[in-house]
Amino acid sequence: MLDLKHIRTNFDALASDLANRGVEVDILHKLKKLDEQRRSLLVKTETAKAERNTASAAIAQAKRQKEDPSEAISAMKKLAAEIKQFDHELAEIEEKLQTILWELPNIPAKDVPVGADESDNVEVRRWGKPKDFDFDIKAHWDIGEALEILDWERGGKVTGSRFLFYKGLGAQLERAVYNFMLDEHAKEGYTEVIPPYMVNHESMFGTGQYPKFKEDTFELAASDYVLIPTAEVPLTNYYRDEILDGKDLPVYFTAMSPSFRSEAGSAGRDTRGLIRLHQFHKVEMVKFSKPENSYDELEKMTANAENILKKLGLPYRVIVLCTGDMGFSAAKTYDLEVWLPAQNTYREISSCSNTEDFQARRAQIRYRDEADGKVKLLHTLNGSGLAVGRTVAAILENYQNEDGSVTIPEVLRPYMKGTDRIPLKP
Structure with a gap:
């Protein structure tokens, strides 16, 4: 605010x-x-x-x-x-x-490019070279069905469209991905948290989802509870209405959680595959920082997300979002976009944002500055580290083989009991 x-x-x-x-x-x-x-x-x-x-x-x-x-x-x-x-x-x-x-969005940082929509975003850098395949490649949803590790039909039957079952090595791969991510973030000083998967309306207000974006969420009828759209909400509200000691800043949190989104306004977009689901796993990073350090912390957070993609060997690019494409609470946002060969394009897999004191003012998260003893609003940051389903999609497409199997990235094999490949069933 x-x-x-x-x-x-x-x-x-x-x-x-x-x-x-x-x-x-x-x-x-x-x-x-x-x-x-x-x-x-x-x-x-x-x-x-x-x-x-x-x-x-x-x-x-x-x-x-x-x-x-x-x-x-x-x-x-x-x-x-x-x-x-x-x-x-x-x-x-x-x-x-x-x-x-x-309902007023945050003020953009001075170095954010001015633009109307995603076409005005600015590419910052790229890493990795997309692989040249010498065979006809498949989309991840077809790969998942052929390997019998993703079941869309029964997900739709049991719940509805944009839900699925992960099975067998598919479920193990999903679990391996988020455990790997959490371990990597722990190495960077993040404290792992298992948060509530439901929050109250005050928490949704604190991070900026309410009241403006209420239609994008799943509320539980006849209660004050909302299914979280991202672990950013409970993690940021952890210190709501509290005053932290300045000497304890910065504070880093990370969490894996399911995320629930109604995807209002996205009818007809990404109706197949793991890109736009109503329920998906995401590993989140949240930081609480002194204002003078928050933009250095944003660069570090973005590097933490990039580290995951580099170790997985997935080509990606980093873009800075323009004023017309940033999220409501953000003052500056970097998006990481992973290469999906079947779509022949880069797709968002992480957003890392500095909200400055926008969320802190809404949630009244403050710190006592040890330099002058005054109580001040701190800065909050959040980032995906990464969206797990989209990471699985990128692995299936980038690591697919001509015989229909999928190679497991080397860094994930210890999390899958040494499995190095998901084969087609005979």
């Missing part, structure tokens, strides 16, 4: 920054007008309350001197009615203010 005082004192600059994120200036002018009305009402309310106190004192004085207090009583009743009306108007204005503030 943005700081209202900062908007007030830097209105023109912020209006320009938010216009690059698709926010119409009329919305900001409405916010500015409401803020002015609120501040004016606060002055009127305080003045009326002071006058009411004076009238109350006059009534007491009149009673002590056995004088008629009716005039003072009449004045106090009038003031009480005014104060009640002011309070009512103030509550209405503050509700409108909060509604606008809650």
Whole structure:
């Protein structure tokens, strides 16, 4: 959430920054007008309350001197009615203010490229060379079916579209992938966490999913619980409404969890395969940092995600998202895109973002600076390290063989009891 005082004192600059994120200036002018009305009402309310106190004192004085207090009583009743009306108007204005503030996206960092959509994203670097196959390659969904390790038909029968069963070596491969990821992140100083897979509405608000993106989630009927869309939500809210000791920063968390997404607005997109499911596993990285260090931490986090792809031998590229393609809470985001040969393109497999103090203000996550003793908002960062299903898809496609088998990347073999290949069943 943005700081209202900062908007007030830097209105023109912020209006320009938010216009690059698709926010119409009329919305900001409405916010500015409401803020002015609120501040004016606060002055009127305080003045009326002071006058009411004076009238109350006059009534007491009149009673002590056995004088008629009716005039003072009449004045106090009038003031009480005014104060009640002011309070009512103030509550209405503050509700409108909060509604606008809650739905304003974060301000982009100064070095984020300005653009309207993904076509304006900027490639930063590439790693690995896509393999040249000398046979007709298959998409991962066909490979998974042929190897009998991915069962879409029964997933659809048991639950619905965009659900599946992993079977046998497919289930082992999925488990090997996320265990490998967690072990690698632990080496980099991340504390492994097993979080709740349901959170309350306050937690969804804290990270920015609520209220704006409520339709993208799965809420449990007749309860305050929501199935998590990513482990970012419980991990970031771990310190909600707390004050950390500055000397303990930065804090690194990692977790593997299922992620549940309704995929609202994605009808017809990636209806086959592991790219866009309603339920999938993801390994998440979350950091809590002092503001002056957060962009160094973003570079490290992105490198941590890249490390996984490098060790798996999967070609990828890194892009920095433009203002029109960034997530709601992000100030800057790097996307990692893995090469999928059957699609002949790179597809997103990780997003690493610095939200600066946007989430921290919503969730009231602060730290006491040991340098001056002041309590300040910290910066939060989050990144996929990586999306597990998409990693499995990339392995199946990049490591497929002409005989229909799939080679297991060497780093995963210890997690699969030495299995080096998933063969076609005779």
